[in-house]
Structures are given as C-alpha cells and as structure tokens.
Amino acid sequence: xxxxxxxxxxxxxxxxxxxxxxxxxxxxxxxxxxxxxxxxxxxxxxxxxxxxxxxxxxxxxxxxxxxxxxxxxxxxxxxxxxxxxxxxxxxxxxxxxxxxxxxxxxxxxxxxxxxxxxxxxxxxxxxxxxxxxxxxxxxxxxxxxxxxxxxxxxxxxxxxxxxxxxxxxxxxxxxxxxxxxxxxxxxxxxxxxxxxxxxxxxxxxxxxxxxxxxxxxxxxxxxxxxxxxx
Amino acid sequence: xxxxxxxxxxxxxxxxxxxxxxxxxxxxxxxxxxxxxxxxxxxxxxxxxxxxxxxxxxxxxxxxxxxxxxxxxxxxxxxxxxxxxxxxxxxxxxxxxxxxxxxxxxxxxxxxxxxxxxxxxxxxxxxxxxxxxxxxxxxxxxxxxxxxxxxxxxxxxxxxxxxxxxxxxxxxxxxxxxxxxxxxxxxxxxxxxxxxxxxxxxxxxxxxxxxxxxxxxxxxxxxxxxxxxxxxxxxxxxxxxxxxxxxxxxxxxxxxxxx
Numbered sequence: 001x002x003x004x005x006x007x008x009x010x011x012x013x014x015x016x017x018x019x020x021x022x023x024x025x026x027x028x029x030x031x032x033x034x035x036x037x038x039x040x041x042x043x044x045x046x047x048x049x050x051x052x053x054x055x056x057x058x059x060x061x062x063x064x065x066x067x068x069x070x071x072x073x074x075x076x077x078x079x080x081x082x083x084x085x086x087x088x089x090x091x092x093x094x095x096x097x098x099x100x101x102x103x104x105x106x107x108x109x110x111x112x113x114x115x116x117x118x119x120x121x122x123x124x125x126x127x128x129x130x131x132x133x134x135x136x137x138x139x140x141x142x143x144x145x146x147x148x149x150x151x152x153x154x155x156x157x158x159x160x161x162x163x164x165x166x167x168x169x170x171x172x173x174x175x176x177x178x179x180x181x182x183x184x185x186x187x188x189x190x191x192x193x194x195x196x197x198x199x200x201x202x203x204x205x206x207x208x209x210x211x212x213x214x215x216x217x218x219x220x221x222x223x224x225x226x227x228x229x230x
Numbered sequence: 231x232x233x234x235x236x237x238x239x240x241x242x243x244x245x246x247x248x249x250x251x252x253x254x255x256x257x258x259x260x261x262x263x264x265x266x267x268x269x270x271x272x273x274x275x276x277x278x279x280x281x282x283x284x285x286x287x288x289x290x291x292x293x294x295x296x297x298x299x300x301x302x303x304x305x306x307x308x309x310x311x312x313x314x315x316x317x318x319x320x321x322x323x324x325x326x327x328x329x330x331x332x333x334x335x336x337x338x339x340x341x342x343x344x345x346x347x348x349x350x351x352x353x354x355x356x357x358x359x360x361x362x363x364x365x366x367x368x369x370x371x372x373x374x375x376x377x378x379x380x381x382x383x384x385x386x387x388x389x390x391x392x393x394x395x396x397x398x399x400x401x402x403x404x405x406x407x408x409x410x411x412x413x414x415x416x417x418x419x420x421x422x423x424x425x426x427x428x429x430x431x432x433x434x435x436x437x438x439x440x441x442x443x444x445x446x447x448x449x450x451x452x453x454x455x456x457x458x459x460x461x462x463x464x465x466x467x468x469x470x471x472x473x474x475x476x477x478x479x480x481x482x483x484x485x486x487x488x489x
Contacts, residue, residue, distance in 0.1 A: 004487045011486065077445050079472045079484045218474030 011076055015085065018068050019146075022089055022096075025061040026142040028054055029096045032103035033138060033201055037131040039110045040194065051107040058100040062093045081215070088215035092145065092208050099138060099204040102197040106131075109194040118187040126170045127195060133163050134198045137205035144212045153209035157221075157229035163202035170195050238305070240265040240406060240436040241286070245300035246312075248281055248290065255281045257460040258300075263406070265305070268428060268437040270451035270468065272444060274483065278460040279440045283408050286311060286438065287325040288318035304406075323350065326399030330411040332391030334383035334398075339375050342383045342394055346402040361401055369397035370427050389420025396427065400435075407431065409439040413446065425450050444484055448472045456480040 006012045032054050039047045069090045072078060078086050137156050144153040174188045174195075210222050213229075221228035241263040248256035256278050263269050271279040281290075288311065290296040302311040304324075311321055323346070334342050343362045352358060362379075366372040371393040375386070383394055392412060399407055409428070413421040428437060428450045441447050447454055448468060455465040456479070464471065464480040475481045 004482060006486050008486060076486075079444065079448070080475050080481050082485045083473065 008076075011072075011082075014068070014072055014076070015082065018065065018072065018086070018089060021061060021065050021068070022092060023142065023146055025058060025065065025093060025096050026138075026145070028058050028061070029100045029103065030135070030138055030142065032058070032100050033106075033131075033135050036103045036106035036110065037128070037135060039107055040131070041128055043110075043114045045111045045114050048107040048111045052104055055100050055104045058097055062097040065093045066090060084215045084218060088211040092211050095204040095207040095211075099201045102200045102204070105197040106194050109190045109197070113187055113190050116187070126166070126173065127191065127198070130163065130166045130170060130195060131198050133159065133166065134202040134205065137163065137202050138208075141205040141208040141212070144209055145215075148212065148216050150213050150216050153212040154229040156209040157206050158226060160202050160206040161226055163199060167195055167199040236264070237267055238265040239263070239303075240267075240305055241311075242303045242305075243282075243285075243300070244303060246282075246285065246302060247299035248278075248285060249297040249299075250281075251295040255460050256285070259462050261455055261462055261465050263436060263438055264453060265436055266432055266434070267452040268432050268439060268450055269453040269455065270447035271438065271440045271455050271457060272442075272447050272483070273457035273463075275442075276459075277457040279457045280410055281460075282457065283410055283438060283440050284327075286406065286408055287322045287327055288312070288316075289327070291318050319349075323402045324404055325406045325408060326402065326404035327408040327410065328392070328395050328399055328412050331415045332388055332395050334386070334391050334394055337383060338380045339383050339386070339394060340379040343397050343401050346398060350402065362397075365397040365401040366394075368400045368431070369393045370423065370430070371397060387420070389416050389423060392416060392420065392424060393427065396424075396431075400431075404435060406436045406438065409437065409441075411440055411442060414442060421446075456483060458483070 032051050035047050035051050035054075039045060039051070069086050072086055076082070137159050140152055140156045140159075143149065144156060171192060174192055178185050178188045207222075209229075210220075214220050239262055243259045243261045243263075246256055246259040247254060259282060271283060273279050284290055285298065286302060290298070298312045300312070303309070304311050309316060311325075335345060337345070340362055343365050344358045347358055347361055352361075363372065363376075366375060371390060374390060375381075375394070378385075383391060386394060392415075396407075396412075413424050416424065425446065428439070431437060432452075439447075439451065451468045453465065454468045454471040456463045456471070456475075456477070458479055464475060464477045466476070471480065472484060475484065481487075
C-alpha cells in the first residue's frame with residue numbers, strides 16, 4: 001500500500017476519513033456480535049434492544065461510506081492502490097453490514113429462546129466456542145484492514161474452514177438431539193438459526209480479508225479455495 | 231477486458247538515446263509499439279515523452295545539434311527509422327502527426343487535406359476528391375464540412391480544426407499516427423469526439439499518443455508507458471498499469487502522489 005502523500009492533501013483527507021469510517025463501522029459490528037454472544041451465554045435479553053439499535057447506525061454508516069466512495073470516484077478518479085482501496089471499502093462495508101444483520105438475528109433468536117424459558121445450556125459450550133472464533137475472525141479482519149496486513153488477512157481466511165467444520169458438527173449434534181427428543185425441536189431450530197448466523201459472520205470476516213488482500217496486492221482471491229490464502 | 235495475446239509489432243525502440251546537444255533527453259528506451267493498438271505515453275512535463283514521440287517521424291532532424299543513438303525499427307519492412315539513409319519526408323508519409331493545438335494551413339478545408347497528397351505528386355482531381363472525402367470521413371468530420379470544402383479551415387471551431395488535422399494526417403494513408411496531446415486545447419465535448427475517433431481509427435492504423443490527462447490514457451489506450459526523466463519506467467497493458475502498476479514510481483505518478 002502506498003503511504004506517501006498525494007499532491008492534493010484534500011484527497012489524502014478524503015481517503016483517510018473513509019478508512020476511519022470503515023473502522024468505526026467495524027467497531028460497531030464487533031460490539032454487536034460480542035453483545036449477541038454475551039446475551040446467548042447470560043440470558044440478558046435486555047441487550048437485544050441495543051443490538052438492534054446499533055444495527056441502525058451500522059446501516060447508516062454503510063450508506064454514508066458508499067456515498068463517500070461514489071464522491072471520491074466522481075471527483076478524484078482514483079487509480080491503482082487508491083482505486084483498489086475505494087473498491088475494496090465499498091465491498092467491505094457490504095460484508096460488515098451483513099455481519100451486523102447476523103448479529104441481530106442471533107440476538108432475536110436468543111430472545112425467543114429465553115422468553116420461551118428454554119435454556120440452551122447443553123449447547124452452551126459448542127455455540128460459545130463457535131461464536132468466539134467468529135468474533136475473533138471479525139476482529140482480525142478489521143485489524144488486517146487497519147494495518148493493511150495481508151498475512152493476518154490470510155490467517156482469517158484459513159480460520160474460516162475451522163468455523164465451518166465446527167458449525168457442521170453442532171448441526172449434527174442438534175439433529176441427533178431432535179431425533180431423540182422431539183420436544184426440543186423448537187429450541188433446536190432457534191439454535192440452528194443462531195449457529196448459522198455465527199457461521200455467516202465468519203464468512204463475512206473472510207470476505208473482508210479477501211478485500212484486504214485485493215487492496216494491498218491487487219490480487220482477487222475470491223472463490224479460489226483456501227489454497228489462495230496460503 | 232483483458233488483451234489475450236501479444237499482437238504483432240508495428241515498431242520497436244531499441245536502446246534509443248536522444249540528445250539535444252549535450253543534454254541527454256532519452257535514456258536507453260526499449261519499447262514495443264503494437265500493430266493497430268493505441269499506446270499512451272504518460273509522465274510529468276519534461277520526462278521525454280514528446281521527444282520520444284517526435285523521434286518516430288524524425289521531427290528532431292529539423293534542428294541542428296540533435297542526435298539519435300540506437301534504433302526505431304518499423305515493421306513489416308524492419309526499417310530503422312533513424313538510419314541516415316532513410317528519407318524523413320518518406321517517413322512522414324507513413325507516420326502522421328497531430329499536434330497539441332490544431333494547426334491547419336491557411337488554406338481551404340479541401341486543400342488542407344489534399345496537401346500531403348499534392349506533395350507526394352498527386353494532382354489528379356478525381357483521386358484527390360476521393361482521398362480527401364475518405365480522409366474527412368475517417369476523421370469523423372465529413373458531414374460537418376462537406377458543403378463548405380472551399381472555405382478557409384480557420385473558420386472551423388477548435389475541435390473541428392483538430393479533426394481536420396487528423397484528416398490531413400490520414401490522407402496519406404499512414405501506418406502510424408502520432409498524437410501529441412491532441413485534446414489539451416479542446417473542450418470536453420470536442421475531446422470526447424477525438425477520443426471516440428481514436429477508438430475508430432485503431433481499426434486501421436497504429437496510434438501512439440502523448441497525453442497529460444491520465445484518465446484519457448486509461449480510456450483510449452491498450453498499452454501505457456510511463457516515462458520519467460528520459461527513462462521508460464514501466465510499459466504494460468493499460469488495464470494493468472491503472473489497477474496494479476509494478477513500479478512504485480508509476481504508482482505515485484498515476485495516483486497523484488508525485489511531488
């Protein structure tokens with residue numbers, strides 16, 4: 001990534017503000033995900049409201065950042081690393097916003113479970129572990145973006161495989177459980193929804209990381225399998 | 231869009247040096263010019279891009295003290311354009327040039343276009359009519375001037391004059407057209423017309439264009455060369471240069487980071 005300054009200091013400011021906004025948005029999404037996981041573990045469904053509230057701010061930031069990207073393209077006609085940064089950011093915010101939506105889904109699922117009085121204790125550990133892994137992926141993806149660190153981005157992409165495997169294993173357990181005791185089906189379906197949302201958060205973190213690699217190296221490694229992230 | 235295979239060579243600079251007296255303006259340039267493609271030369275003022283462009287049609291011969299070293303090979307006949315036994319007038323028949331400011335001769339529209347043909351000894355009226363019309367059509371200006379061919383060229387607007395100059399360059403059926411910042415004196419609409427024309431022209435002629443307008447280079451060219459201080463820093467497909475240049479100096483220039 002090019003660290004030297006532009007002839008136009010205004011352009012530098014525009015780009016730097018854009019990056020700051022992405023990191024702000026990322027911070028909000030991280031908070032959402034983290035709060036949703038806590039709610040699952042503790043049953044504090046009061047936080048669900050604030051997660052939904054945060055989602056509105058995330059959505060607004062997504063629109064504002066996309067608007068800034070459009071303005072920069074129109075006014076500056078960015079090229080090379082600047083162009084890749086703007087394009088990358090425009091894609092990154094889409095993934096961040098969707099990760100925020102998934103956090104909202106988790107929160108709502110948690111509320112349904114606890115309001116129904118069905119404590120998901122027997123899945124606590126598996127889901128918790130999956131969620132910690134996905135949260136860590138989001139954090140690292142944002143760090144990788146902040147520092148334009150492709151090595152970190154690659155490690156996030158590799159981590160996605162583990163999250164996917166863990167997700168499948170949780171689903172298998174739940175299916176077994178539902179077959180053994182059909183009364184657990186309602187709760188199990190909610191837990192599947194939550195697990196699926198967590199797994200999707202991991203996917204979004206992976207997508208963000210792929211964009212970091214595009215921004216820095218100009219390599220588009222999407223849909224190339226995990227070998228591309230070696 | 232990716233260009234899949236390497237096209238045929240139209241010209242190639244080989245170890246080209248150029249001196250304005252003691253001043254070395256071009257330093258060991260090696261660069262291909264591909265047939266029926268548009269190649270853009272970009273770089274800051276004084277980087278040698280116009281000097282390089284003008285070497286192709288031996289414009290530098292007009293001033294004493296200028297000196298070339300190395301070769302510019304011209305294909306398919308593999309002539310060295312810089313060789314002392316190559317006649318510059320003959321070279322200029324095959325290699326046309328369009329300048330920054332439109333420079334029509336103080337003659338009629340018709341005579342401007344017919345000039346090169348007359349110099350070549352063509353005086354048959356029917357042949358001239360035919361070739362002038364063909365050239366004016368090729369330069370996308372025929373419809374605007376066909377009813378006023380005997381009017382003075384200077385009555386045309388700037389954008390029209392520039393297209394007239396392109397028609398004049400086309401009249402001798404050149405194989406290579408050199409454009410030296412052809413739109414820097416034109417408004418955006420006239421610029422758009424010239425860019426559109428470049429796109430049409432490359433179906434039948436190879437084009438080498440110097441431009442200060444980076445977006446223009448990105449829009450019109452297939453290949454781009456970045457020059458700095460008389461050296462060719464990077465040459466590559468335009469698509470690649472503007473997305474992922476290999477050299478930090480190219481990157482700094484096209485992203486506007488050069489102080």
